[in-house]
Amino acid sequence: MPYIKLNTPIPGPQSVALQKRRAEAVPKGLGQANAVAVASAQGSLVTDVDGNTFIDLACGIGMMAVGHNHPRVVQAIQNQVAQAVHAGALVVNFEGYPALAERLNSLTPGDFPKKTLLANGGAEAVENAVKIARAYTGRAGIIVFEGAYHGRTNLTMSMTSKYGLFKKGFGPFASEVYRLPFPNPYRPPAGMDAEGWTDWCCWNLENALVAQIDGSALACIVIEPVMGEGGFIPTPARFLRKIREICDRTGAVMIADEIQSGSGRTGKMYAIEHSGVVPDLVITAKSLGAGVPVSAVTGRAEIMDAPHLGGIGSTYGGSPLACAAALAVLDTLHEPGFMDNARTVE
Known part of the structure; x- marks a missing residue:
C-alpha cells in the first residue's frame, strides 16, 4: 500500500530503546498495545521514531474522528496558546466555555432547553452525570x-463490567450499582435468537425493578448506544426505547454514554440518533478534543441545574485551550459531507 512505509523491523531500534526507558520509568500497570514510539502523525497516518509510517486504526482509542493534527484544530490551538492556555472556569469567564456549551446544547438530541458542563476526560464526565442525576432525583441507584x-475511577470502575482487566485488586467498589444483561445481538444464549434475547432483556429490565431495585430508588440508567470495550456492539433500538420508557415511568434519568460512539463516528453526531430515542443527558469526550483533554455532560436544563452551587466543576475542566480545540472539531465534523464517509465505511 502506498501509504505504508517500512524502513526497519517493527519495532525499530529507536522504538526499542525508548521502550526500555518506558519500562524503567513507568509503572507496569500502564498497558501498551504496540511497542512502537510515535514521532509524528497526520490524518490517518503515524510515523514512528525510526521513520516507519503506518495507518493508525486505533486513533488514540477512538479519539481522532477528524484525524491527527487536522489543520483547523492545530490552528485553533496555536491561536489560543498565544492568548491564554488556562484561566479557570471556577474563577473567571471566557469566550470558549459558553461558546462550546452553546454549540453542544444545539447539537445534542431533544427539543428542550439544555445546559452543558465541561470536564477533562470521559470518566470524570460519567461521574458528573451520575452526580447530577442523583442531585436531581434525590436517589442513589444506578x-x-x-x-x-465507563472509566477507571472508583465509581466508573464500579460501573464498568470487565473485572480481570479493569477491577482486579482495586476494591472495594462503589455501592448502589446494579448490573443487568445486555442484549448483544451477535451472541444470544443457546436456543434463543437475537429478537428473543432482546425481548428477554427488556423483560429483565422490568423484573430488576422488583428483584434488584425499586423504581423509587433509581437515579439513572447509563447506556452506551454502541458498546465500546464490550465489542463495538450497537444497542438494539428496542432496548433503548425500553430504557426510555422505564425512565419516564420512574422519574429516573436516562444517560447516553457517547464517549466512544459520539462525535460523528457512526455517521451522525451521536449514535443514539439512529434510534430516535432522546436521552436526558449525553456524555461526550474522546474525539471531541482531537487529542486535547475535554469532555462534556449535556442535557435537560432542569436536570443540569440540580446540583448546589460549587457542587460541580474542576480546575482544568473546559480550559480555553480545550474549548478552542473542541469548537474546531465541531466545525470540521459538520462540514458538508464530512460524516458521510462514516456511514459509507459502516
Missing part, C-alpha cells in the same frame, strides 16, 4: 449493563 465500560 443501572448499568454487562460488557459496559
Whole structure:
C-alpha cells in the first residue's frame, strides 16, 4: 500500500530503546498495545521514531474522528496558546466555555432547553452525570449493563463490567450499582435468537425493578448506544426505547454514554440518533478534543441545574485551550459531507 512505509523491523531500534526507558520509568500497570514510539502523525497516518509510517486504526482509542493534527484544530490551538492556555472556569469567564456549551446544547438530541458542563476526560464526565442525576432525583441507584465500560475511577470502575482487566485488586467498589444483561445481538444464549434475547432483556429490565431495585430508588440508567470495550456492539433500538420508557415511568434519568460512539463516528453526531430515542443527558469526550483533554455532560436544563452551587466543576475542566480545540472539531465534523464517509465505511 502506498501509504505504508517500512524502513526497519517493527519495532525499530529507536522504538526499542525508548521502550526500555518506558519500562524503567513507568509503572507496569500502564498497558501498551504496540511497542512502537510515535514521532509524528497526520490524518490517518503515524510515523514512528525510526521513520516507519503506518495507518493508525486505533486513533488514540477512538479519539481522532477528524484525524491527527487536522489543520483547523492545530490552528485553533496555536491561536489560543498565544492568548491564554488556562484561566479557570471556577474563577473567571471566557469566550470558549459558553461558546462550546452553546454549540453542544444545539447539537445534542431533544427539543428542550439544555445546559452543558465541561470536564477533562470521559470518566470524570460519567461521574458528573451520575452526580447530577442523583442531585436531581434525590436517589442513589444506578443501572448499568454487562460488557459496559465507563472509566477507571472508583465509581466508573464500579460501573464498568470487565473485572480481570479493569477491577482486579482495586476494591472495594462503589455501592448502589446494579448490573443487568445486555442484549448483544451477535451472541444470544443457546436456543434463543437475537429478537428473543432482546425481548428477554427488556423483560429483565422490568423484573430488576422488583428483584434488584425499586423504581423509587433509581437515579439513572447509563447506556452506551454502541458498546465500546464490550465489542463495538450497537444497542438494539428496542432496548433503548425500553430504557426510555422505564425512565419516564420512574422519574429516573436516562444517560447516553457517547464517549466512544459520539462525535460523528457512526455517521451522525451521536449514535443514539439512529434510534430516535432522546436521552436526558449525553456524555461526550474522546474525539471531541482531537487529542486535547475535554469532555462534556449535556442535557435537560432542569436536570443540569440540580446540583448546589460549587457542587460541580474542576480546575482544568473546559480550559480555553480545550474549548478552542473542541469548537474546531465541531466545525470540521459538520462540514458538508464530512460524516458521510462514516456511514459509507459502516
